[in-house]
Amino acid sequence: MKSPLVSDAATHLEELAALAGRVAREMAGEIAETAELVLHALVGGGKLMFCGNGGSAADAQHLAAEYVVRFRRARLPFSAIALTTDTSVLTAAANDLGFEQVFARQVRALARPGDVLFLHSTSGESRNLLEAARAAAAAEVRTVALLARGGGPLRELVDRALIVPTDSVAHAQEIHLAIGHAICEIVESRLATEPGGEY
Amino acid sequence: MLSIDLKGKRAVVTGGSRGVGRATALMLARAGADVGISYHSRAEAAQATVADLERLGVRAWAEQGDLADVAAAERLITRAVAEFGGLDILIGNAGIWPPEDTPIARMDDAQWRRTLAVNLDAIFFTTRAAARVMESGGRIVLVGSTAGQRGEAGHADYAATKGAIISFVKSIAIELAPRDITVNCVAPGWIDTEMCAVPFADGGRERIAESIPLGRVATAEDVAGPIVFLCSGLARHITGEILNVNGGSVLCG
Numbered sequence: 381m382k383s384p385l386v387s388d389a390a391t392h393l394e395e396l397a398a399l400a401g402r403v404a405r406e407m408a409g410e411i412a413e414t415a416e417l418v419l420h421a422l423v424g425g426g427k428l429m430f431c432g433n434g435g436s437a438a439d440a441q442h443l444a445a446e447y448v449v450r451f452r453r454a455r456l457p458f459s460a461i462a463l464t465t466d467t468s469v470l471t472a473a474a475n476d477l478g479f480e481q482v483f484a485r486q487v488r489a490l491a492r493p494g495d496v497l498f499l500h501s502t503s504g505e506s507r508n509l510l511e512a513a514r515a516a517a518a519a520e521v522r523t524v525a526l527l528a529r530g531g532g533p534l535r536e537l538v539d540r541a542l543i544v545p546t547d548s549v550a551h552a553q554e555i556h557l558a559i560g561h562a563i564c565e566i567v568e569s570r571l572a573t574e575p576g577g578e579y
Numbered sequence: 580m581l582s583i584d585l586k587g588k589r590a591v592v593t594g595g596s597r598g599v600g601r602a603t604a605l606m607l608a609r610a611g612a613d614v615g616i617s618y619h620s621r622a623e624a625a626q627a628t629v630a631d632l633e634r635l636g637v638r639a640w641a642e643q644g645d646l647a648d649v650a651a652a653e654r655l656i657t658r659a660v661a662e663f664g665g666l667d668i669l670i671g672n673a674g675i676w677p678p679e680d681t682p683i684a685r686m687d688d689a690q691w692r693r694t695l696a697v698n699l700d701a702i703f704f705t706t707r708a709a710a711r712v713m714e715s716g717g718r719i720v721l722v723g724s725t726a727g728q729r730g731e732a733g734h735a736d737y738a739a740t741k742g743a744i745i746s747f748v749k750s751i752a753i754e755l756a757p758r759d760i761t762v763n764c765v766a767p768g769w770i771d772t773e774m775c776a777v778p779f780a781d782g783g784r785e786r787i788a789e790s791i792p793l794g795r796v797a798t799a800e801d802v803a804g805p806i807v808f809l810c811s812g813l814a815r816h817i818t819g820e821i822l823n824v825n826g827g828s829v830l831c832g
Binding site: 419424570 | 653
């Protein structure tokens with residue numbers, strides 16, 4: 381007889397697989413369009429910025445690293461930065477301006493027209509992400525939100541909302557990272573390799 | 580038998596609906612390369628070129644745009660990487676030659692700005708975008724002119740842009756050499772294309788041909804051949820070069 385632990389583990393993964401299958405069927409077009417938006421930004425010399433709270437902050441810095449360093453193959457570095465990693469900036473902004481400004485302040489400081497800001501949120505309600513989206517729009521930065529649970533108010537503030545059809549925070553974050561990887565793989569496969577192959 | 584094999588290479592030719600651009604696109608395709616072309620106004624001619632390219636068994640498409648607009652230039656390169664999966668060859672060919680002889684004292688600002696925008700800004704925008712994404716081993720060939728080397732009375736705007744292309748090529752050839760990307764210029768003289776229709780009228784073509792040491796006006800294919808050569812492995816050690824294709828004209832200019 382299977383232990384309940386095994387059964388629980390299998391259930392989590394089967395739910396995730398079912399959700400991933402649904403996202404592949406329903407959202408592949410939106411994901412491809414987002415990859416094209418990223419390609420256009422990089423062709424234009426723009427950069428990618430990523431932000432999110434908690435597990436989504438981890439997604440943000442995970443994905444920025446894929447672009448700066450590598451995903452699957454050696455190639456030229458891409459310009460990408462996570463807005464979740466500089467503790468001096470984060471604490472100063474939170475202390476002096478309020479936590480809702482921790483990302484918006486960085487967007488105002490770093491963004492240039494033609495950049496792309498990715499906002500990862502399972503609720504779409506975090507005030508610091510809503511402020512970041514508004515700051516990005518003011519800076520002529522394209523915005524992409526990875527959302528779930530219907531998207532929340534953030535869906536109305538961004539150029540492109542990728543809303544994963546789930547109420548599970550855990551599965552939403554897992555799928556957000558998978559979507560981020562899919563976009564990165566598309567982009568990386570189409571841009572130049574590093575001279576000499578492996579770095 | 581020696582042949583040029585560009586199978587698997589992915590090329591973009593600006594101004595590919597007619598003239599030198601069309602001839603180059605077709606010759607690249609005959610060598611096996613996938614080719615995307617840009618065009619400004621001749622949609623039917625561009626579609627005809629795409630159909631001819633596809634008949635040669637390669638992937639092909641045409642993108643409309645004014646490449647003097649940076650967004651259009653970047654859209655062109657984005658389409659190449661999105662559809663072809665990368666970019667190996669850029670032919671910067673699109674350009675204009677205002678046909679009326681215009682002495683400097685009578686050249687208006689609008690003509691000067693427009694010629695610089697189409698012939699030079701567009702080259703900068705497309706080459707910059709391509710340089711950001713081009714594969715190692717890539718090739719950039721920009722189309723210059725005899726006018727860029729010996730000047731052209733009555734066409735200072737055009738000559739200035741083509742002279743600038745020479746120094747642009749020499750500069751970025753050095754910059755991109757570490758990525759094993761070569762950058763060269765093919766500089767034609769008189770060519771049998773629509774651009775030369777005005778000076779070729781009323782016996783002009785014959786008079787011009789007599790002034791060329793080889794005694795003929797070039798065909799578009801005469802110019803496309805050297806461009807494709809520079810894109811080939813045969814030319815891998817040539818960069819920063821200006822290849823004259825003018826029947827000897829500059830020698831006696």
